[in-house]
Amino acid sequence: MSNAPTDETPPRKSTTSELPGTAQQTPASTQSRPTIKALVRSHYALMYRYAYRLSSNVNDAEDLVQQCFLAAQEKLHQLRDPQAARAWLFQILRSRYARLCRRKRPTVASDADLEMQGVPAETVDSGAIDPELLQLRLNELKEEYRIALLMYYFEEKSYDEISQELD
Numbered sequence: 001m002s003n004a005p006t007d008e009t010p011p012r013k014s015t016t017s018e019l020p021g022t023a024q025q026t027p028a029s030t031q032s033r034p035t036i037k038a039l040v041r042s043h044y045a046l047m048y049r050y051a052y053r054l055s056s057n058v059n060d061a062e063d064l065v066q067q068c069f070l071a072a073q074e075k076l077h078q079l080r081d082p083q084a085a086r087a088w089l090f091q092i093l094r095s096r097y098a099r100l101c102r103r104k105r106p107t108v109a110s111d112a113d114l115e116m117q118g119v120p121a122e123t124v125d126s127g128a129i130d131p132e133l134l135q136l137r138l139n140e141l142k143e144e145y146r147i148a149l150l151m152y153y154f155e156e157k158s159y160d161e162i163s164q165e166l167d
Contacts (some may be wrong), residue, residue, distance in 0.1 A: 039085055051097070054097045
């Protein structure tokens with residue numbers, strides 16, 4: 001059950017500092033920052049899915065998400081706008097992924113132990129998205145296209161925003 005307020009939540013009683021004309025505006029830089037626990041609770045699942053789509057590997061995705069939240073904890077004081085936490089976490093995760101790609105060397109397909117007997121020639125369209133097939137298709141894309149596609153669908157960035165961040 002969610003602790004988020006609903007339409008049925010009764011309004012708070014106003015105090016004298018909240019009466020019209022007496023409320024003080026709090027700048028974004030002094031608003032209370034979310035705790036790392038709150039960030040993990042709110043964004044873990046989305047960050048994991050994004051990391052998995054980027055890396056195509058469960059272990060790498062888990063490592064990336066862990067590194068992302070560790071970096072977020074260490075740099076939480078740099079988060080200026082709590083409303084931008086999601087975008088901030090995506091940026092950290094993308095940066096960690098780029099670092100991982102620089103360190104990783106590609107495996108030559110001829111060196112991999114592949115078992116092709118269990119792979120079907122075609123899949124049946126059931127109307128739902130098959131996560132494994134989706135990942136296979138994402139893996140076929142060049143990395144630059146895959147990152148742009150994931151930024152569009154996961155981060156909900158516009159084409160202009162994607163272009164600016166990837167330049």
